[in-house]
Ligand SMILES: Nc1ncnc2c1ncn2[C@@H]1O[C@H](COP(=O)(O)OP(=O)(O)OP(=O)(O)O)[C@@H](O)[C@H]1O
């Protein structure tokens with residue numbers, strides 16, 4: 001079956017039609033073709049939705065082998081959590097599982113990540129499938145009901161009909177943990193819900209890690225922890241949105257590192273922080289070596305081994321160049337062992353993934369840093385995290401049990417690296 005939709009991108013506060021996508025589902029494979037519209041290509045402010053797989057061209061573009069969607073389009077689609085919600089909805093309404101095209105197009109609410117929207121015709125974004133999810137924007141007062149839906153889905157139950165309104169604001173965001181968008185004084189915030197069976201307060205430990213990242217000089221978004229029905233949730237102000245002088249909410253185009261790397265999400269072996277740095281040298285606004293390095297070191301120090309491609313994102317600036325988004329999804333791993341592997345290589349592919357301060361320093365050269373500079377930053381951050389992580393977590397309301405559970409994740413904090421590499425004695 002073929003699904004056709006107009007792809008809109010917000011430019012200068014307006015959603016403008018950029019082109020047409022056709023997604024073909026044959027039951028086994030999904031692939032897509034896309035063409036930019038002539039009118040769009042003639043615009044002086046036209047930007048590529050994906051600079052690698054969808055450069056601005058008048059030719060029809062096809063997804064490379066093994067890609068169901070172009071990376072830049074896929075970034076606007078949900079991951080595991082959103083997909084499970086859409087699946088529940090389609091199963092209930094149409095009595096069958098949802099497919100890739102439906103995961104992308106089901107929500108018309110405009111809260112999806114970044115500046116893309118979809119629709120059936122070029123006039124305005126809207127319904128792009130034969131069905132659409134109910135367009136509903138919850139506010140803080142609705143969080144208890146939203147949490148009910150999360151719990152029912154978490155237990156793999158059929159959600160109650162009166163909770164189906166929450167499918168849309170929960171289903172168009174990435175990531176695996178339950179989440180949704182809520183309006184706070186008319187501005188969208190992302191809410192990450194607690195799950196039954198969480199071993200620690202994920203909301204409080206994640207907020208604490210973001211506090212430490214901010215202390216490390218990294219950009220972070222405004223955040224807060226709230227409690228819904230006895231369970232903690234993390235509120236994160238959406239950084240892909242801004243407010244203009246008249247108070248209207250504007251969307252900003254955002255892509256994951258997969259898009260800038262032109263990589264497939266299952267391609268686990270290929271890339272490391274150095275490849276992200278290289279991609280930023282190509283598409284980025286300003287030299288970002290030190291910032292990428294600080295992010296890498298903070299992931300090591302907080303024991304965040306879940307530093308995968310979709311946990312690095314880039315926002316498009318008005319000059320058509322990308323800049324790293326504020327840091328997000330930094331969480332301590334709850335492993336017992338103090339030997340840990342990161343998802344990304346600490347340096348160029350093949351540089352190793354061991355979550356050690358030394359490995360980070362060794363990888364720094366591939367991010368354009370001198371060793372001496374890298375050692376100074378690593379040691380400074382290591383001492384800072386060691387001196388502060390407990391009090392930061394306590395200030396976020398973590399319990400003694402939470403702190404005990406995450407202690408091992410911070411095992412690198414306080415360690416320091418010698419300015420010169422140790423003579424291996426050979
Ligand atoms: N403050 C924010 N503003 C805008 N978008 C955000 C914000 N925080 C996260 N995102 C986007 O939402 C997605 C999901 O968030 P996040 O990575 O925190 O969720 P998660 O479920 O913990 O992810 P994972 O599956 O990696 O564990 C991110 O990949 C990013 O695209």
Ligand SMILES: [Mg+2]
Pocket residue numbers: 175176310311329
């Ligand atoms: Mg994530």
